[in-house]
Amino acid sequence: MASPAAAGPSLLPTTDILTTTNTSPNTDAFVYPPQYSFPPFYTLQPNLTTRASQLSSWSGLILAYAAHANPRLYRLTPAHSIFTNTALRRTLAPTDARLVLAHMVEHGRAAWTDPTAATKARKAGAGSDGGGGEVWLYWRTPEEWAQQLGSWVEATGQRNTVLTLYELLEGDATSREEFHGLPVEVAKSAVAVLVRRGRAQMLGEGDGVGVKFF
Amino acid sequence: MGGQWLSTVEQTSSGRPVFLPNEIERSLVSAVDLECEDLPSFPSLKSGLLILTTHRLIWLPPDSSSTSTTSSAVAVPLSSVSHIFSNKKSLKSMFHSPRIRFQASLFHDPGSNPDPGPRSVVMTIVVRGKGDCDAFLGKFWESWRGRAWESEASGPARGEDSGSGSGFYTREGAVRMVGVSGILRKEQEMWESTDKSLQEAFQDLNALMVTCVFFFVNVYGLCVCPDDFVVLSKAKEMVMLAEKMRQKLLSGSNSQTGSTNDDELGSKEEMQDWLLSVGIISPVTKESAGALYHQQLCRQLADFVRIPLDRAGGMINLIDVYCLFNRARGTELISPEDLLQACSLWEKFDVPVMLRKFDSGVMVIQNKSHSDEEVFVRIKALVTNPDALRTGISASDAAITLGIAPAMAKEHLLTAESKGLLCRDISPDGFRFYINLFPEINQDDVYL
Known part of the structure; x- marks a missing residue:
């Protein structure tokens, strides 16, 4: 069509590894990765190399869990139950959990829901009980969401049409899409990616935000 | 030359x-x-x-x-x-x-x-x-x-008698007494002087007896009355008593005595041998070495520490060395600062031992030949057995396997952790170490 350069390698997310779980979500129980039952997983490792691996492991566990959960998990606080393994009687301390979230933010796998509070909390020190500990989970990165949105618009022939965000995320037309139910904040960052690429335009303000795809 | x-x-x-x-x-x-x-x-x-x-x-x-x-x-x-x-x-x-x-x-x-x-x-x-x-x-x-060498030459018999063969048991004229061996030597000297005076005493008694007999024979013309014999036999008894005491004293100081059936004596000897084995005869002192004090102390310490090091498996806590070294020095105690300074001087000299500071701040003395790799291999074997894979190991588990003190074992474990070999688990169950599986976990992860 008119945008060959922007067309992704696949129009449908069928090639994605997690597609199978997403098309029929939550019919089978979530299989925890092996690190979940490894006791040292719940103690912050002082060796920096080991700690980096540990934080990445956590990131992997959280994202896999969030993508698999029903309903899907989009936001997470350091006090979430995912950080506790009752069978092992281990819990990752909230301060350490916050480090995990910070690690995810750093690697583009999450974003603080309140960036100013997060910055403030980081400056204040270890105090994570206050604001700033919550993140948006990017088990799909904004780029991936943007691609899905673009693909859907393309597939349904709605280019150059203005769609409200509510239509996109909550409308019946998208009920079979992965981005259905996506929080507005995450969707906005995905649209922002498209805007940067010149493939979309944001219209209006507040709740009635509209998006026009090119 | x-x-x-x-x-x-x-x-x-x-x-x-x-x-x-x-x-x-x-x-x-x-x-x-x-x-x-x-x-x-x-x-x-x-x-x-x-x-x-x-x-x-x-x-x-x-x-x-x-x-x-x-x-x-x-x-x-x-x-x-x-x-x-x-x-x-x-x-x-x-x-x-x-x-x-x-x-x-x-x-x-x-x-x-x-x-x-x-x-x-x-x-x-x-x-x-x-x-x-x-x-x-x-x-x-x-x-x-x-003339310290003369007093030594004058008492060769003692040297022969001395079972340990160390030759500590000689009289030292003007020599200052230092160290545990100094104390022992003083004791020995006391024994010897008692021994000598006893010997003299019964020589006197013998002489007395002889003179007595002569006296009786000459003066009384062999008309010795029974009462006098009583006096004589009393003297003989005293001689025998003295002889007995002397024997006892000798056996107390002499590790070659046949009367080893006496348990108390045996343990005493053992104790003495043991003390002597760690005793430093001539400790380096500030007085003798002056400005060269730390340098010489450093060298003496390097010589001294080899035996305890071997016994401790190639690594020994600095605090333990401090105790051992000062015990060996007896009265010439050194301060912790002096010890530390002496140890840090090892870097400058070609000695087979070295001071090592763990990340935790614990300081130990170890053989230069001591290799962490060897310890790591053993730790790895320990943490990869099926039980340890599931429940990890504690410092005391490692201490038992490695045959070292728990505190030292913990240092080894922490070192292994810093090398990425182990990882830790702190829980109400305690502080345990596991083999580091994190790098392997990440390889088959979807989200990084």
Whole structure:
């Protein structure tokens, strides 16, 4: 069509590894990765190399869990139950959990829901009980969401049409899409990616935000 | 070398001279030349370290730590010194390096040496460094006049008797008593003096008996009355008692006595042997070594620590060394700072041990040959057995397997952790270590 350069390698997310779980979500129980039952997983490792691996492991566990959960998990606080393994009687301390979230933010796998509070909390020190500990989970990165949105618009022939965000995320037309139910904040960052690429335009303000795809 | 004038001195691996039994270090001066104009064959001994002991003047080559020069450490026995010249204060001497001259003469040693060389020579000690020449001269005099070597020669019987063969049990005239062995020696001396007086006593009694008999025979013409016999037998009893006491005393000090069935005596001997095995006969002191104190202490410590190190498996806590070392030194205790300073000097010398500081701040002494790799291999074997994979290991588990103290085992585990071999688990169950599986977990992860 008119945008060959922007067309992704696949129009449908069928090639994605997690597609199978997403098309029929939550019919089978979530299989925890092996690190979940490894006791040292719940103690912050002082060796920096080991700690980096540990934080990445956590990131992997959280994202896999969030993508698999029903309903899907989009936001997470350091006090979430995912950080506790009752069978092992281990819990990752909230301060350490916050480090995990910070690690995810750093690697583009999450974003603080309140960036100013997060910055403030980081400056204040270890105090994570206050604001700033919550993140948006990017088990799909904004780029991936943007691609899905673009693909859907393309597939349904709605280019150059203005769609409200509510239509996109909550409308019946998208009920079979992965981005259905996506929080507005995450969707906005995905649209922002498209805007940067010149493939979309944001219209209006507040709740009635509209998006026009090119 | 200087022929019969100089004897070679053995050195320990850390460059300390090997002392004779009972030999005690009195003073050290650095940057010293030893010269002898009378002997053309006298070797060139320049700017070495001169150690005055109760028995000898020991000259160590300047870089005594390197093994290539160890053979050239020499000594002049104080017994061959026949005269020490007093320090003449002259205008000339003000511009010279201070020097001490002494005369050494050769005593007749029949059969062994028909060398027609001079019977006595004058040697000069030239102090080129900052050493206190006058103080050294004073101590030289003292040691020479003390004649410690003579008292040793006069009591050879004791040396033979002494079961340990260490020769500690000899009388020391003017020698200062130091260390555990010093205390033991004092004790021994006390024993000996008691022994001697007892011997004298019963010699007197014997003499008395003999005179008594003579007296009776001569005066009374063999008309000895029964009462007198009672007196005589009483004297004999006393003699026997004294003899018995003497035997007991001897057996108490002598580890070769046949009466080893006595348990108490046996354990006492054991204790003594054990004490002697750690006893330092001539501890380096601030008084004797002066400015060279830490350097010499460092070397002595390096020699001392080898045995406890071997026993502890190649690594020993600095605190333990402090205790052991001070126990061995007896009364000449050193401060923790001195110990630390002595240990840190090891870097500068070629000694087989080193000070190591763990990340936790714990300091240990270990053999240079000690390798962490070896320990890691054993730790790895420990944490990869099925049980440990599931529940991890604690420091005490590792201590049992490695045969070391738990505190030390923990240091090893922490080191292994810092190397990425282990990871930790802190829970209400305690502080446990697991094999580090994190790198493997990440490889098959979808989200990084």
